Amino acid sequence: MPMLEAALENVRSHRDRHLEEYRALLMIPSVSTLPEHREDVLRTAQWLAGELGRLGMERVELFPTQGHPIVYAESLRAPGRPTMLVYGHYDVQPVDPIDEWVSDPFGAEIRGEYVYARGASDMKGQIFAQLKAIEALAAQGPLPFNIKYLIEGEEEIGSPNLPAFIDAHRELLSCDFVLNCDAGMHAPDVPSIVYALRGLAYFEVEVQGPAKDLHSGMFGGSIRNPIHVLCEVIAGMHDAQGRVTLPGFYDAVRELDADERAQLAQVPHSDDAWRALTGASGLYGEAGYTTVERVGARPTLEINGIIGGFTGQGAKTVLPARASAKISMRLVADQQPDAIEGQLRAYLEARMPDGVSWTLHEHSKGPGAIMDRRSPYMKAALGALKEVFGKEPIFKREGGSVPVVGMMQQRLGVDSIMLGFALPDDGIHGPNERQYLPNFFKGIEAYLRFMLAL
DSSP, X not given: OHHHHHHHHHHHHTHHHHHHHHHHHHTSOOBTXXXXXXXXXXXXXXXXXXXXXXXXXXXXXXXXXXXXXXXXXXXXXXXXXXXXXEXXXXXXXXXXXXXXXXXXXXXXXXXXXXXXOTTIIIIIHHHHHHHHHHHHHHTTSSOSSEEEEEEESOGGGTOTTHHHHHHHTTTTTOOSEEEEOSOBOSBTTBOEEEEEEOEEEEEEEEEXXXXXXEEHXXXXXXXXXXXXXXXXXXXXXXXXXXXXXSTTTTTTOOOOOHHHHHHHTTSOOOHHHHHHHHTOSSOOOOTTSOHHHHHHXXXXXXXXXXXXXXXXXXXXXXXXXXXXXXXXXXXXXXXXXXXXXXXXXXXXXXXXXXXXXXXXXXXXXXXXXXXXXXXXXXXXXXXXXXXXXXXXXXXXXESSOOHHHHXXXXXXXXXXXXXXXXXXXXXXXSTTOEEEHHHHHHHHHHHHHHHHHO
């Protein structure tokens, strides 16, 4: 393929320039949650818009939202060819704790084979690599496919304005599939594609007992203690086999077939290494499933925190007026967050005793997603990874949540190809975030091969 060879040569001959441009992007502190960085976030959006215009997109536009703008671009010069919608985000997390960084979080310092900066891996490095692949192809002539971009500036604060934008621009965003660059690999030498993500339903339940805190000697044993009630209720949320006991919780869960279990068994994993990673003395989970299956293919319910009573130093003999617990559930595809809320309410209504009242507050909801492993777009991605890394990629289910993937399925009716090159030890959201540069450059070539395979 003459176009492929010319584009690969273009990429390889401009590595130094690509690295310096990448570092320049990393130096913009686009922290979406902090008001003092609002102009920096806008500057990053404008940088991307300028880059997309330079790459020959026919239309480039910054769409304002109630928060930070959405960058949109398109090139639709290949009638009859597939249309790809590229998703990414240009905002980053705060850098705290600053004193744990070895170098300036926005200095983009190169040490060894890594560049260190907030956003280096999550996810400026991924979207920048995709843009460089487009640059190399555009230098050879018209793109042999259609492409659209949706790059938001609020992913790190929960994408509050994205659902309304998608609903209002369904026709503008219509496509055959989404290329989601907010993704990673299992290890530097283990190419992989995530084909399923868990959703999230996060709530807080508060139990109210007496009108105010009481003396435990005078009143203890005569009225309900909200902490006792809460502990008994949440202790009953799992059975002895590690299964969640909410009524109907598993009704929509797809069982793993033999083929999928065999594929997941190929994921390099050691329970001993998992224990060492967590610092736990032993592993736990739903009976009948491996650790890899529990983390990615089964839903969970976790208590993330309990608050109530006296928690200061020393002793205070108090019978508390209230207690609360934060409860998160990671959901697999087909489990609907609204239905899960109904199941949680039904459980609480059945378990809460007389003598207390309770309220349930919603913190966040997002659907899970599972993609077609046999689609032509997935096959193109697998082929690109094999060509670049020299080995067969593996399929993975991810235990975490990327809400936009389920959002795209539900609102646009399209699957996402999760193709990115972040690594588990990149330190995203923490001090000394980094991007492994050999994979960054391989990522450019993989994006290039993938897009030409369309």
